[in-house]
Amino acid sequence: MAEYKLKTPISEEEIRKLRVGDIIYISGIIVSARDKAHMKALKEDLPEELKKYLKDGVVYHVGPVVKKINDKLIPISAGPTTSIRMEPVEHEFIKRFKVRVVVGKGGMGDKTLSALKEFGAVYAHWPGGCGALAVNAIKNVKKVFFLEELGVPDAFWVLEVENFGPLLITMDSHGGSIHKEVSEKVERNFQQILEQL
Amino acid sequence: MVNLEKIIEDTAVKMLQLAVTELPPDVMNALKKARERETNERAKKILDTLITNAEIAKERRVPICQDTGLIIWYVKVGEDFPIKSKLYEILKNATIRATKEVPLRPNAVDPITEKNTGNNTGPHVPYINWEIVPGNELHLTVLPKGGGSEYWCRLYMIKPIEGLNGAIKCVLQTLKEAMGKPCPPLVIGVGIGGGADIALKLAKKAILRPLDDMHPNPKVAELEQRVLNLANKLGIGPMGLGGDTTCLGVKVEVAARHVATYPVGIVIQCWAARRCSVIINKDGSVRYLTHKV
Ligand code: SF4
Numbered sequence: 001m002a003e004y005k006l007k008t009p010i011s012e013e014e015i016r017k018l019r020v021g022d023i024i025y026i027s028g029i030i031v032s033a034r035d036k037a038h039m040k041a042l043k044e045d046l047p048e049e050l051k052k053y054l055k056d057g058v059v060y061h062v063g064p065v066v067k068k069i070n071d072k073l074i075p076i077s078a079g080p081t082t083s084i085r086m087e088p089v090e091h092e093f094i095k096r097f098k099v100r101v102v103v104g105k106g107g108m109g110d111k112t113l114s115a116l117k118e119f120g121a122v123y124a125h126w127p128g129g130c131g132a133l134a135v136n137a138i139k140n141v142k143k144v145f146f147l148e149e150l151g152v153p154d155a156f157w158v159l160e161v162e163n164f165g166p167l168l169i170t171m172d173s174h175g176g177s178i179h180k181e182v183s184e185k186v187e188r189n190f191q192q193i194l195e196q197l
Numbered sequence: 198m199v200n201l202e203k204i205i206e207d208t209a210v211k212m213l214q215l216a217v218t219e220l221p222p223d224v225m226n227a228l229k230k231a232r233e234r235e236t237n238e239r240a241k242k243i244l245d246t247l248i249t250n251a252e253i254a255k256e257r258r259v260p261i262c263q264d265t266g267l268i269i270w271y272v273k274v275g276e277d278f279p280i281k282s283k284l285y286e287i288l289k290n291a292t293i294r295a296t297k298e299v300p301l302r303p304n305a306v307d308p309i310t311e312k313n314t315g316n317n318t319g320p321h322v323p324y325i326n327w328e329i330v331p332g333n334e335l336h337l338t339v340l341p342k343g344g345g346s347e348y349w350c351r352l353y354m355i356k357p358i359e360g361l362n363g364a365i366k367c368v369l370q371t372l373k374e375a376m377g378k379p380c381p382p383l384v385i386g387v388g389i390g391g392g393a394d395i396a397l398k399l400a401k402k403a404i405l406r407p408l409d410d411m412h413p414n415p416k417v418a419e420l421e422q423r424v425l426n427l428a429n430k431l432g433i434g435p436m437g438l439g440g441d442t443t444c445l446g447v448k449v450e451v452a453a454r455h456v457a458t459y460p461v462g463i464v465i466q467c468w469a470a471r472r473c474s475v476i477i478n479k480d481g482s483v484r485y486l487t488h489k490v
Contacts (some may be wrong), residue, residue, distance in 0.1 A: 065263045065302040076300075077260035079250075082345045082378045105345075106378035106437060127246045127436050128345060128380035129469040131263035134252035151313035153263075153302055168239075170438065182439045183376060184430070189432050190373050197362050 005163070009056035010100040012120035018169050020176040024124060025165035026101065029142065029158060030058040030182040035083055036154040038089045040146065041097070048171055053158050054097040061086060061104035063153025065131070075138055075157070076130030080105040080194035084125070107179030116173045123171035156168050199481035201280055202287060205335065207272075208475055208483050209291030212339045214299045217265045219255045221487040222408040224384075224445070224470045231382060231442040238328070240440025244382075247435070262469045265301040266341030268292050272403065275332035280481050284324060286347075290377075292316075292323045304344070307471075326402070327482040338405055338474040342407055346379035346467040350400075352393055353461040364389055364461045367425055370446075371463050372428055377437015380467035382445045384408065385428065388462035391452030396462030403448035404466040412449065420439075421447045436470075443458035 002022045008028030018096065029160065031053050033041070040046075040182060046054075061083045075120035082105030086093070088107060093099065094115040102108070105128035116122060126134065138159050145156040170178040213355075228251070232244040252260040270288050274281055291317045295301055305319040306312065317323070329342030330336070353367040368387060412418040425447040434440025445468065454460065474486040 008273040034266065035414070041427050058352075063302065064262060065260050065300060066266060072221070075253070077263040079263050081264070082348065085376060105380065125248075125436065125438070127243050128252040128377075129262040129343075129467060130246055130263075132257065132261055132265075135245065135259070136253075149353075151315070153304070153313075159305070162452065166301075168438070178438055182437060185439070186373055186431050186433055187378065187415050189430060190369060193369060193430055194366065195429055 008058060010077055011056065012100070015100050015120045015122055018122050018172055019174065019176050020169055020172050022169045024168045024169060025142070025163040026167065027162050027164070028160070029053050030060045030063065030103070030161055030164065032060050032062045032157040034061060034063050034154050035151050037084050037156050038093055038145070042089055042092055047145065049068070050156060050158070051097060054099055056100050058101040058103060059093070059099045060147055064157060066152055072139060073144065075135050075159070077142070078134045078138065079129055079131035080126045082106045084106050085189055087112060092129060093094065094119050094121050103167060107177065114176055115176065116171055117175055120173050122169050122173055124167035125170040126132055126167055137161045198431065201479070202250050202283065203480055204481050204483065205280065205295070205477060206213060206291045209337065209339070210287055210295045210298060212337065212473040213268070213291070213295035213301065213341065214258070215488045215490070216339050216471045217301065218258045218259045218264045218297060219488060220251050220261065220470070221407070221472060223409050225251065227445040228382070228468065230447060234441050235440055237434060237440035239432045239438055240442060243435040243438065244442065248323070248449045257480045260301070260451050261297070261471065262343065263302060264343040264345060265304065266343045266471070267347070268317055269303055269340045270323055270325045271338040271340065271341055271402070272325055275330055275334045277333040278335045280335070282485065288323060288325060289318055292318055301341070333479040335477045336474070338472060340405060340472050343467055343469065344385070346465045349375040349465040350397070351463045352397055353460060353463070354393065355459045357457065357459045359459065361420065362444060363429035363459070365427065367461045368424055368463055369427060369431065370403045371432060371435060371465070372443065375465065376433055379465045380469065381433055381437060382435055382442045382468050383469045384445055384446045384466040385424070386464035386466065387424070387447065387449045389451045389455035389460070391460060392455070393460050395452050396460035397464065399450035399452060400462035402466040403450045404464055405472055406469065407447045408446040417449050417451060419450050424449070
């Protein structure tokens with residue numbers, strides 16, 4: 001288990017080094033996207049500037065709580081949302097926008113796992129509910145896309161972060177998935193418990 | 198003359214702020230105890246992170262989790278408490294104010310237009326559960342219920358022949374499917390009996406009980422302990438990444454069932470098991486039950 005500090009834009013080579021169980025810290029730019037943002041990105045052509053932030057970049061499954069401070073919207077709590085909701089579309093999202101790191105909670109399925117392998121990306125896990133801690137790393141809101149149309153939680157927030165982590169790599173680009181491992185173990189425990197009920 | 202309406206509204210705003218920024222002591226203690234008992238290294242680290250996060254949120258008075266929930270109120274109004282039918286409007290206003298002042302994340306979406314209403318209100322929301330009780334006090338509890346855990350709530354209508362073991366199986370099945378997605382370690386509310394709606398209502402009310410309380414019916418208390426032990430044997434662990442701590446508590450409530458049906462309502466609450474309760478007297482005095490103010 002190793003620890004890495006990554007800076008966006010992130011190369012495929014850096015990603016291929018990572019294995020499940022590794023810890024990463026990210027500095028640079030991350031972009032938030034939940035269900036609606038994913039759908040929009042796949043249905044319409046996104047602004048070039050936003051595409052630039054996504055390429056070799058980081059997508060974070062988050063809908064922050066924001067507070068208006070001196071006329072600027074600042075996230076004050078920004079933990080991850082349940083990633084599996086994006087499972088039907090994440091493969092295409094990674095493929096189209098060349099995203100290198102997907103940050104979320106709860107893990108994702110086989111389709112995403114195959115995209116990580118094919119296009120060179122990882123899934124990094126941030127403990128769900130830890131929104132207060134996550135904002136420590138957010139230094140600035142660079143831009144917000146489609147705030148009016150999508151609403152606060154669902155807009156694309158482009159955030160400048162410093163040492164965002166520790167993020168645990170739970171799915172890597174070599175087919176490894178801690179979520180799968182634990183699921184298999186839980187299934188065995190479940191069957192055993194039922195037999196003894 | 199005290200302005201009771203204003204006291205209620207201000208208190209309700211304060212309750213929302215306290216609820217989303219500070220875990221009640223029973224939840225905090227349960228997390229710390231679980232951390233001491235945990236044997237899995239990864240799980241220990243995650244529990245540490247959860248505890249640190251909760252401490253930072255309290256200190257800075259910012260939301261523990263960015264999902265500040267759909268707002269649900271439980272109201273017990275004394276029959277001699279002077280304000281009754283106006284309470285809905287007062288609590289609705291408080292919800293709108295808290296959304297701006299705390300702030301809360303606007304989470305209420307109209308399912309027909311798909312528009313976020315922007316202020317955490319909408320048809321039937323905030324939802325209010327009413328009870329009329331003797332006395333001259335108003336008991337208020339707020340439950341800001343997160344979506345990630347709510348997604349995994351389930352209703353099972355099992356065969357009466359399957360009985361309690363069948364109900365236990367439903368709980369374990371739900372947990373196994375959910376894995377890390379509802380943000381374990383969890384609090385599980387189980388409602389057994391009644392009709393379909395009653396089982397779920399009881400299950401949701403059950404998650405408001407302090408984690409360290411004991412069910413007054415010893416048979417139910419024993420069942421709660423049994424389900425808790427079995428759930429923690431699954432090995433799901435904090436955030437579903439393995440470990441001993443899958444659940445912090447299991448709370449069961451029962452209602453008589455129809456001879457031919459056996460409803461099992463399961464409500465899943467995440468580790469950020471937020472709630473706040475107060476009692477407001479008709480003289481305007483306020484007592485906080487879950488938080489030090
Ligand atoms: S399940 Fe709970 S802790 Fe997890 S993101 Fe939702 S509200 Fe937050």
